[in-house]
Amino acid sequence: MARMRRIKGKRGMGLVALxxxxxxxxxxxxxxxxxxxGPAEAGAGEIVENADEDEEIRVPVAxxxxxxxxxxxxxxxxxxxxARRSVDLNARAAGQITRLLVEEGDWVRKDQALL
Incomplete structure (x- = not known):
């Protein structure tokens, strides 16, 4: 791999400035x-025909x-x-949820218990 030389001194600073x-x-x-x-860009929808380069074109400005x-x-x-990612939850056993280990808006990690 080639090494880069560091620019030093007045000459280096001059090259950087230049x-x-x-x-x-x-x-x-x-x-x-x-x-x-130019004449093609004269104004909002205006068409300027035979416009010379020396001719002054006025454009309305607010x-x-x-x-x-x-x-x-x-x-x-x-x-x-x-959501960027989503997951389908399926219960392994029928029953009633009695306790949630997280609240709405909490950050969770992969494999973290939610119930």
Whole structure:
């Protein structure tokens, strides 16, 4: 197995800094190239025909003022849950259950007695 050398000194730090700047610049240019709205992306359902690259395209924007508000500490929802695993219980003998060794919501281990 090949050993990795540790980068030491000013030269190593310079290489790390250069790599970081190169990655950041690449990410910046990738993000910028993905956000340019061309004529095909002019607005919500609008079709722009014969649009020049120098032509300014206006897109309607909704604005809102930021405000401070209280958020509720709970969230109520309705839904259904399905267990990852389930088990069918069958009695070996007929009878009446007189004692439960666990309560609803308790964590149990494999082979732990429940009754």
């Amino acid at each position: 790599a970081t700047v190169a990655i950041a610049a690449g990410g910046f240019f990738l993000l910028r190239s993905g956000t340019d709205a 604005l809102a003022t930021a405000r401070l508000a209280d958020l509720p500490s709970f969230y109520q929802a309705t839904g259904s849950l399905e």
